[in-house]
Amino acid sequence: DAKTTQPPSMDCAEGRAANLPCNHSTISGNEYVYWYRQIHSQGPQYIIHGLKNNETNEMASLIITEDRKSSTLILPHATLRDTAVYYCIVEQTGANNLFFGTGTRLTVIP
């Protein structure tokens, strides 16, 4: 069963920040938030994950609200190559099972 809710699609202008929201109101205390993306016809690619604190890596930033019921993935300077389907996943640590859902299709516009 889906534990997350994401908008089906979003557009973003090239060079601008892309902010992808995700609701996970039933998240449990030991469940992580993961983000993956899938560029057309390729296998999914891990982006970032977090538990409570905001996280940043070379690809993106993850902002998790204090109550942990929602999060936002931020791509600081979107490029055309960031056009993909982005999946927000809630997963219990150590469970090793990812439920992908249908994600958000992000289109970066020139």
Next chain:
Amino acid sequence: DAEITQSPRHKITETGRQVTLACHQTWNHNNMFWYRQDLGHGLRLIHYSYGVQDTNKGEVSDGYSVSRSNTEDLPLTLESAASSQTSVYFCASSEDSSYNEQFFGPGTRLTVL
């Protein structure tokens, strides 16, 4: 460089035939997974393995089987292919750790006629 490969990349078969899709990873990961992806469903977990001789059923395991005789390979077998199994199949692997970063293969597009 370490990688995960799938073969064949494209396969056309007939209903009732046995089909095996190969997955090979060189990261020495203990955990391996098979997913299928259909329009409107995202990725759905078929089977997974946490190590040699270990296999587990996922969300959509009916009609599929896997075996894990070594760390590097997790072949997926369709015992008697059905048209409903026409899909894109992705293999993934991950290491034993406190978080779940899975590395995915390029996928196999299977058509069952």
